[in-house]
Amino acid sequence: xxxxxxxxxxxxxxxxxxxxxxxxxxxxxxxxxxxxxxxxxxxxxxxxxxxxxxxxxxxxxxxxxxxxxxxxxxxxxxxxxxxxxxxxxxxxxxxxxxxxxxxxxxxxxxxxxxxxxxxxxxxxxxxxxxxxxxxxxxxxxxxxxxxxxxxxxxxxxxxxx
Amino acid sequence: xxxxxxxxxxxxxxxxxxxxxxxxxxxxxxxxxxxxxxxxxxxxxxxxxxxxxxxxxxxxxxxxxxxxxxxxxxxxxxxxxxxxxxxxxxxxxxxxxxxxxxxxxxxxxxxxxxxxxxxxxxxxxxxxxxxxxxxxxxxxxxxxxxxxxxxxxxxxxxxxx
Numbered sequence: 001x002x003x004x005x006x007x008x009x010x011x012x013x014x015x016x017x018x019x020x021x022x023x024x025x026x027x028x029x030x031x032x033x034x035x036x037x038x039x040x041x042x043x044x045x046x047x048x049x050x051x052x053x054x055x056x057x058x059x060x061x062x063x064x065x066x067x068x069x070x071x072x073x074x075x076x077x078x079x080x081x082x083x084x085x086x087x088x089x090x091x092x093x094x095x096x097x098x099x100x101x102x103x104x105x106x107x108x109x110x111x112x113x114x115x116x117x118x119x120x121x122x123x124x125x126x127x128x129x130x131x132x133x134x135x136x137x138x139x140x141x142x143x144x145x146x147x148x149x150x151x152x153x154x155x156x157x158x159x160x161x
Numbered sequence: 162x163x164x165x166x167x168x169x170x171x172x173x174x175x176x177x178x179x180x181x182x183x184x185x186x187x188x189x190x191x192x193x194x195x196x197x198x199x200x201x202x203x204x205x206x207x208x209x210x211x212x213x214x215x216x217x218x219x220x221x222x223x224x225x226x227x228x229x230x231x232x233x234x235x236x237x238x239x240x241x242x243x244x245x246x247x248x249x250x251x252x253x254x255x256x257x258x259x260x261x262x263x264x265x266x267x268x269x270x271x272x273x274x275x276x277x278x279x280x281x282x283x284x285x286x287x288x289x290x291x292x293x294x295x296x297x298x299x300x301x302x303x304x305x306x307x308x309x310x311x312x313x314x315x316x317x318x319x320x321x322x
Binding site: 055 | 200
């Protein structure tokens with residue numbers, strides 16, 4: 001069994017998979033009668049293929065049992081997908097270039113003020129929350145067509161260190 | 162000076178202004194390998210007028226000084242706008258049908274697990290956070306055209322009870 005060690009989630013490290021949505025280091029300006037900073041336009045929303053449109057949902061999830069075992073990966077051929085934590089709790093992100101190539105897997109430790117936008121067609125693990133009753137805002141695609149591919153990882157893969 | 166008393170934010174009470182984004186009472190199904198509930202498709206995203214597209218941003222805001230005085234209202238003629246709290250903190254929502262008609266103003270007390278989507282052209286007050294360093298995820302419109310109308314309320318309006 002392969003063991004993945006999570007690295008800190010940074011824009012640079014995640015760039016080939018999509019965007020990290022966070023205030024730090026983002027373009028911003030003052031708004032809201034001078035009281036707020038707007039960290040602007042943080043994600044490339046890509047949902048319009050084959051008649052798709054944006055959908056906003058809330059996930060409420062249990063914690064992953066530990067040690068966390070990765071049993072499948074998925075991707076969305078027709079749309080990008082944002083997960084943003086709603087409680088300032090750390091969580092995990094796992095992506096890969098090729099689910100049949102263990103060397104291509106990457107695990108990232110996201111903070112509670114970091115969301116991610118998986119680009120269209122990027123292989124990623126389903127949501128990995130570390131605490132019970134964790135909520136996330138999800139911005140993804142609705143519309144016709146098959147927007148889900150899943151691949152089971154079998155006995156080989158993987159656990160998070 | 163008019164004083165507005167906030168009422169609890171409910172889907173029904175807010176329906177003529179847009180949607181309340183919350184898990185409670187929403188259509189949902191199990192996902193994420195059985196670990197999560199997805200409260201699905203909570204908002205009518207309406208940003209495509211005049212070549213618009215969806216934009217996702219983070220707001221970091223100071224608390225409103227109390228007593229909270231309302232000095233202006235705004236609306237977005239080309240797009241809907243979601244605000245969703247990122248820290249499970251209560252906040253306030255103020256809307257009206259006509260900013261020149263005090264009787265049309267409504268204040269709502271939103272919980273920390275309720276977001277709102279202001280429908281296109283709905284008059285609303287800029288973001289009203291009650292605590293310092295409050296963060297919100299915002300889903301609104303980018304694109305050409307003038308998407309902001311503001312009206313100053315003058316001496317008349319209003320404070321929150």
